[in-house]
Each structure stands twice: as structure tokens, then as C-alpha cells.
Amino acid sequence: MSTKNTFIIILFLLSSSFACKQIEPSGPEEENILNGPIEELTSAERILHLKGDAAFAQSFNSETGLGPLFVATSCQSCHSSDGKGHPFTTLIRFGQWDSTGNHYIDKGAPQLQNRAIPGYLPEELPTGISYTKLIAPAVTGLGYIDAVSDADILNLADPNDANGDGISGVVNWISIPNYVIPRTDAIQNTNGKYIGRFGKKSAAYDLLMQTSLAYNQDMGIVSANEAIDTYTKLESEPEINLQTLFETVFYLRTLKVPPVRNADEKEVVEGKQLFMNAGCASCHKQELKTGNSSIEALSNKSFFPYTDMLLHDMGNGLDDGYTEGSAKTYEWRTPALWGLGLTPKSQGGNYFLMHDGRAKSIQEAILLHGGEATKSISNFSNLNDADRLKLLKFLENL
């Protein structure tokens, strides 16, 4: 072989190797993904975020503590890519219909563990009982929601509809477990209850409570915080340590806000105006602000979740006959609408909206509103086709 040929071969091999580096596939556009940390974190906070990310992704099996009764095997399998979940992991709760508490604790309530590791039998729903199904919400931007002050939430509430707009948001007054440390500016009612803010009925006080319960109720993973095993109903050896729990919580607190897309596009701008005019924003409040936070990046920031964090009467259609805390069975917390258009990227290309995923499109979700939202929905229904599409387009770009 001639020197020339040798040279050509070497050049070819080298260049193809390095060219390949250039043509390596790039990831999805930043604006199309939900997951990722808040940008302004310090490096120590990023390290903690990454640890929490790993914990959130960890899948459990019978050797690492899964079950014996469970609903899913990891946080991620329900909150896929930190987005909304798939009906495959929808969970069921039952046994409580008013503020007197849950009457079916001995029958496995509040949460039905509908799966079991081999050799065990899962729980079954007592016959004739009313129950609710809950599809996993997105967990993005929760650090901001967590950092809103109790006073701000209470200010938004209008239990007696003093302003006469037909909308009367209320908070859910809940008891907190002993491992939860109340916020420094926490507000209690006369019965010593606190304001809940996470979960579809706002029945969890903070992310630690939500996470501790999730490990225990959703996966059968016992921690020092939630030490009662859902199968034996006895206090058990922790299967996850508090450190990991805190890391998971830190991860949730530091997930970025879902990115908006095409915010300046004419139709989107017009659609947003129509959304405001229709009165959607009376509940899906565009802007909130955080108070002081131990995470600098979260302190005193404005953000745009499109929720008032309050419970509303949503009418009979959405009344499942189950509740938590002081909420009524027909009351639901206004869900944040941020990231709404990215929902199909975590729900397998489909929309499964509202608390149980029954709505297969954004429009269907809107039309399912009842109760306090009736007037606003008829405003929406009265829009002409073009305007309705603009409003929907605005929502799809959130």
C-alpha cells in the first residue's frame, strides 16, 4: 500500500471520528422540556438538586423495599419527566366524605394500594363506597408555590364572595403531622389547623409532607416520617433515610418553571386577553409572588402559574364523594396551568386532564368546569370559533 493511500485512510478515519462529534444528535429544545433546575442555583444547590433527581428517578423493587402493597415503582413512573402522569399510575382514594375524617382506615383507606409484589394480594375497594381517582400532576415550579406566604393565599380567598363575582375561593384547613415544621409566618385558624397547599385538594402542608406520604402510600416505602407500613399497619424499619427524603424535597423545590412558548405571537397574545375576559383568571390567577426563602433564587420573585392556590366548588359533575381536610367533596384546588401545552410529552402523546384525567383535550377540560366556574365557561362557549381557537392556542403555549 502506498504512503498516499495510507495517508488517505488515516485522514478518513480521523475526520469521520471528529465529524461525528459534530453531528451527534442534539437534545430537545429547552423550551420543550419540563425538567431541569432553576438557572440561578448556586453550585452547592445544583449538587443537591442532582442527588434529589437520582432519588426521584430511583425505582424500587421487592429487594429495595417496594410494597408489599404499592401503586407504582418510582416517583418518576407517575410524574414522568416531571410532567403529568399517565392513567396507568392513576391512584384511588376513598373513605372520607366530610371533615370528620376517614372512616375506612382499617379497610386500607385513604389510598387504595391496587398492586402487590408477587405472593401478596393487593387491596380491594370496599363495595359501594364512593372514591376519587387522581392522575399525577406535574411537579415543575413547585418551589415557587411552596414559597408563597400564607398571608398572600388568605388574601386571595373570598369565602363569602364579598366581591360578588360568583367565585369564592377557600383554603383547606388541615392538621399537620409531627415531622412537619410550620413556616415561620404560618397562619393557623381557631382550631389550630394549618393551610394546605399541595395535592388536588390542598391536603398536604408542604413538600416534605407530600413526599413522605408519596413514598409510603404510593410505593410502600417506609421512612422515619411515615413509619407505618401500609400492609402490616405496623411501624417498620425505614426503607429510605431522611437524607434521601430531604434531597427529593430539595429537587422538587428547585425544579424550574415550565417554559412558555410563542408568547409574543399575535394569536397567543389575543388568546390570553380572551382568557382574562372570560373570567378564567379569577381562579387561574396569572401572577403570584414568593416571600423569603432559604433558597436565594426563590426569594421574593414574581411567577406566572395561573392558579390562586384555592379550592373552588366545581359542581356536581366533578364531585366524586371523597374529600380531605376541611375541603368539600365538590371542591378542588385550581391547578396551575403552566406547562399545560407540554402535557402530551409526558402523557404519551395524549391529554388526560382534570383531577382524574377524564378530559382528553384542553377544550374538554374547560367544558367540564361547573359550579363557581359556570359563568366563565359560558363566556368561553359563547366565543366564536376563531376566538375559541385563539384562547386554546394561548393555553397550548403555556
Added chain:
Amino acid sequence: MKNIYLILISNLFLFPSAFSQNDSSLFKQIPIDTSSKMNLNVDAIYNRPFLNFGKSPVTLGGYFETNFQHISNNGITEGLQFQARRLTLFVASSIRNRIKFLCELEFEDGTKEISLEFAALDVEFNPLLNLRAGIILNPIGAFNQNHDGPKWEFIDRPISATQLLPATWSNAGFGLYGKKYSGKWAFSYELYLSNGFDDKIISNESNRTDLSASKKNTARFEESSNGEPLYTGKISIKNKKYAELGFSYMGGVYNKFEIDGLAIDKKRGVHVFAIDFNSTLPKLNTYLVGEWAWVFVDVPKTYTQQYGRQQQGGFLDIVQAIIKRKIFGFDNAVINIACRLEYVDWNVGNFNETGGNIAENIVSISPAISFRTSLQTVFRLNFKRSLQTDLFGNPPSLLGGFQFGLSSYF
């Protein structure tokens, strides 16, 4: 187990050192047998280049592979990685006429994983009736038995072979095999009983039905997880002019259904079917090799569909020699272009909740260029693009990049 290592290590290291002072002409290289086109996959275990010392009945061999790669997954790359993937040593010995022993010891990723992949005694009663006993490679598909790096144009092992079947899969067991020729035709069969899978295949870190999870159970070389044998059987047929075609089955009970005589679950089965083939197209001289497998697992209904009841997948390698001549002074050097196409679906089925398809799959394409200085040594440049989709069918993650490496028998 310890003893086996001791014997092995003394074999591996004492022999060469004993001879290392000697004239190297004492070592005789026994090359891969390509003279007979009648070799079947069943022969792969013995059809390897070996080094013979003088009159010793013991032959030594092995192969080594190393590479570097730059691969990104969804835009995130681990940068340039250098990998010493595998060092495998074989020791074979003809104890007596028609009684042979071979063992294969593999070091993966440095010394991270050390495994005795094969160590068996073969006794030939008749070409149609051989007994094999020891640690055997279950003949499911063809790759599991024919997995030596230098035989392939690709640095990575096929996804279906490692993450479905799960190569290299060996077990303590006994079995029979045999071969028959007739004119242009060759036929072989293999039939083994061995230890096998355990509960890990539906309870593991990969969070999906994963036969390879049972490889973590190294106790399978001394005890069965449940006292039930794993049956593996294969028949192959080859026409000298056209192709070799293999049909194989592997199956048994995988779960621990009883503890201390008390039933704790019903017996649950795992069943694997595979078809493999290889062929060199006439005229074009294009070499094709591939296999496809179906896996069926009895997963309890009250468990989770995260763990699929059915899986399938396979690969096809297309290899075309484009230059065959003396290159860089290597007499029979060959330059090939090649391409591997792969697909695996780890969870075939539909969600109970929605009736929608459960995705959990991967498609992959790997174009390649290889330079063989001989049959024994290959330099490989592989490109890779694969799309992996999660359970729900969300937008797939895109993996891509290149690998360059070499693999050689020694």
C-alpha cells in the same frame, strides 16, 4: 467456586510462565478453522484460535477488546471515554481422545466483573451423541454461544442479545449435543438441563422484565433458585451453499414458589423462542447474520404492567467486504463496510387502563467500517443512532455518536 478459580489461575499463569523461558517456536498457533464450511454455531466454543505448547495437551487462547467512544444521549454527552471492555482467556485440553475440557474466564471493564462463562467437560460417544457437563452457555439464539468480540464488526454486543436473551448467559448444567453431515447439509442439535432464572427477572433495578437481571445471581452455579431445571434446546440446519438456520427454545419455572416446603406462589414460567441465521450471499459475498427472539413471562396479574409479559427483538448485521488484499504488509487484510439494525420491545402489550400500546422499546442503526488484518484481529469504527422510547410512548431519547476500537484473539 473458589477452587475453580484457583485451578484456573494456576492453569493460566503457571503454564505460560513455565514456557516463557523457552524458544517461542514451541508455541504453535492453531488458527480458526475456516477450511470447512460445515462449521455450525454449535462449534463456536471450540472453533477459536488456540496456542499450543510443544507436546502439552493444553491449549491456551483468548481475546481482548478495547475502544474509545464519544456518545451523547439527548444532547448530554459523557465526553470521550476510553474503555478496556473485555479480556477473555480460554484454556482447552484434550484429556483423552474424545474427552475435552474448555473453560472461558472473562474480565469485563477491567476487573469490575469477573465471570467464568464456560467450563465444561465434553465426552464424545459418537458424533451424534456428546455429553457436556459443567458451566455451559445455553444455546438460545446464536450470539450467546458465538459471542467472541473479534468475530463481529461491532464494538457493542447486540442489544437484543444482551438485554433480552441475555448474553452471555451461562449456567451449571448437563446436556447432550450432536452433529451430522450429509452432502451439502449439516445438522446439529443441543439439549441441556441447567439451573436458570430467578425472581429478579420481574423485580429489578431496570424496572422492566429483564432476563439479564438473573445474571446477578451468581449462586446459580451451585444451586437452582427453585429446584426446577431450565430447559434449553436448539436445532440447526445448514446448507453449505446458502445458510445456517437455528431454532431454539429456553424455558422453565423462574420464581421461588416454595420455601421450606410451603407454597408461597404458583409456579411461574419463562419461555424464550429464538430464530437465528447466517448466510453469505452468492456473487455479492455479502455476509448476513441475525437473530430474533420472543420472550414470554408469567407475571402475576396483581403485580404491575411496568413488568411486561411479553418481549421481542433482534438484530441483523450486514457485512460487505470492499477491499481484500495486502494492506500495511498484512497479507490477507480485508476492509468491510457493515451495518447493524436492531430493535427491542421490552414490553409488548397494552395498558389495562387505556388500552393504548405500552412502548418501552428501542430502535438502533449502526453503520460501521472495519479493517481486518486477519480473521483474528479487527479494527472497528462504529457509528450509532438509537431512539429509545419509555413505557408511555413519550418523545424518545436520541442517542448517537461514534466508537473506535480493536478486538483481537491472541
